[in-house]
Amino acid sequence: MPGGVRTVARVRISHVVWDWNGTLLDDNNAVLAAVNAVCVEFGRADLTWPEWQAVYARPMRVSYEQILQRALDDEEWARVDKLYHERYDALLHTCGLATGVPDELRLWGESGRTQSLLSMWFHARLTPTIDQFGLTQYFSRVDGLVGDVGGGSKAESLIRHLEAQSLDPADVVLIGDVVDDANAAAAAGTQCILVTTGAMTRTALETTGLPVTNSVTEALRLIES
Template sequence: MFTVLSQGTFMLRGDMTHIIWDWNGTLFHDIDAVIGATNELFQPYGLGPYDVDGFREVYTRPIWVAYERMLGRSLREGEWEVLDRGFHEHYHRLMEACQLAEGAVSSLRAWEESGRSQSLLSMWGHDRLVGKVGDFGISGHFLRVDGLRSASGGTKAEHMVAHLRALDLDPAKVVVIGDSVDDADAARHVGARAILYAGGMTRRSDLDLVGVPVVDSLAAALDLV
């Protein structure tokens, strides 16, 4: 559970032994690529361009709901698949310029040196995720790395179930660190705790409504565990 130290301040109890990290918007600071790809995708619709604040106003998961917000209508049959494919074509080009979030490597190293374990669960394609984690030289910090092995765009909850099952972990000793309401929902779904990072895709005001700690840096997230 979380202990309230003072109004608006939380500390996790000390028996947390495993962190499940999110990737996009958390360990991987790719918001510029996400916004750039979104702007290219929706330019033919006469929408945008979005800046960081404007994008955070419409962003949510599942992502097709965000697209419907942007369009002001429901997606037509087959439109989601076209948009999802187009987004990733732009994103996979633009994300090559992105780097790890500030404090990512030091946080991973510090948690490992504490003798506890960590893993990575992302809603990005599995093969690309594994490759990018390897490119940054951080694969060795994780017991397991899981991305999507099927269609993208949905919620994280059931993927969290499978991830925990594969690791054979007690969810009561697990904390999820991510940047979206979906990360907190997935943690709650399996009985784990969550800390949300405000440096990613979701606006701070939405994160503050979830009822879990919200931090402005990965180092601050680690300090809470």
């Protein structure tokens, strides 16, 4: 189908697992500023958004090793992660919700189906932020990263997230903005729809062979079609 968009193979979807950063939250400007805070600290020139998208990968350490052109040991990676999140947190107040949010979340819930949120952002920061945006009411469960250093894959977290809710993966679709979401969905046995609103280019997302859409609204319409 033109543009890389195709319908979801199964229409019996009763639950959506949402990604947060870059999917429901429009935080690209804060992300780039935080990445460039790391660049400054390590003596590297600032990146543009397309340059960051070109190197984005998980685990995140791989991305930073590419832009800094050096291997990072565990201590250095912890420093990078800390620098990034300090700058990101300072700019979080400038971020808004993605187009279609919260209306689409409300409509999905009113249809009698359920939804939850799984993020690889720190849980202690995630939950109050979602609450500040008035979104907590829409989710049956919210899970973020537990730990001090981020940047890992979502696969194991998604499996635990589904098990905690006794969800059948066949009835679930994960909606996210990066290839790691696709990989996590494959590992957990769920379907997946990707949106072009976040950290990866459409070209990169289309390599997964999964549906790729331009917005949360378009993603949900695929499920309903």
